[in-house]
Amino acid sequence: MKRMKELKPPLVCFGIMTIMCGILYTAVMTGVSQLVFPVQANGSMISILQKDGTKKIYGSKLLAQDFKGEKYLIGRPAGVTNLSPVSKEEETLVQERIDWWHSFDPNNQAEIPMDLITASASGVDPHITPQAAEYQVERIAKARGITEDEVRHIIKENTSSRLIGFIGEPGVSVLMVNLALDGLL
Numbered sequence: 770m771k772r773m774k775e776l777k778p779p780l781v782c783f784g785i786m787t788i789m790c791g792i793l794y795t796a797v798m799t800g801v802s803q804l805v806f807p808v809q810a811n812g813s814m815i816s817i818l819q820k821d822g823t824k825k826i827y828g829s830k831l832l833a834q835d836f837k838g839e840k841y842l843i844g845r846p847a848g849v850t851n852l853s854p855v856s857k858e859e860e861t862l863v864q865e866r867i868d869w870w871h872s873f874d875p876n877n878q879a880e881i882p883m884d885l886i887t888a889s890a891s892g893v894d895p896h897i898t899p900q901a902a903e904y905q906v907e908r909i910a911k912a913r914g915i916t917e918d919e920v921r922h923i924i925k926e927n928t929s930s931r932l933i934g935f936i937g938e939p940g941v942s943v944l945m946v947n948l949a950l951d952g953l954l
Contacts, residue, residue, distance in 0.1 A: 812831070813829050815944065817953050817954070827944065830942065831895060832893045840909060842946045843885070844895070846887070847893065848892050863887060866885070866886040867886055870886070874908045876907075876908075877907065879904055882898060882900045882901040885901050885904065895943060897940070898938065901941070902924045920950070923949045926949065927941060927942045927946045927949060928941045928942075929942070
């Protein structure tokens with residue numbers, strides 16, 4: 770009987786906190802985010818209206834997509850390895866990626882930008898540097914039968930600048946460029 774009296778306050782507190790933090794807070798935050806930031810709250814999905822009137826989702830602005838064809842802009846390698854940048858395993862991975870780029874685009878003799886041969890911290894980075902995009906311009910233009918200037922224009926249109934002019938680095942949205950190249954935007 771005495772034990773039950775001792776257990777009752779923490780159990781009541783646990784129940785109240787579970788309802789407040791686990792249910793009420795979650796419901797309020799979900800509702801507010803849906804009202805104030807509906808696109809972001811739903812994953813920043815890119816959906817395009819189709820000819821038949823339906824919307825097709827092509828992906829999220831926040832997650833990398835896997836493009837490998839010669840007519841597409843290719844993003845950073847996927848996957849997180851947690852390897853030391855100076856480890857033998859990382860060196861091997863980087864060399865494999867360099868070899869892949871040389872076999873994939875043998876006419877390109879330019880230096881391969883670092884972000885095309887190293888994975889991002891998250892493994893799903895949706896952006897590449899403008900230099901990495903420029904590295905791919907000639908191949909994309911040739912594969913699509915368009916001018917390099919047309920490809921550069923699409924890349925420029927889908928490049929974000931630094932936040933308030935000095936925070937971060939410019940980034941090219943791989944998914945948005947590829948959708949524009951396919952004529953979907």
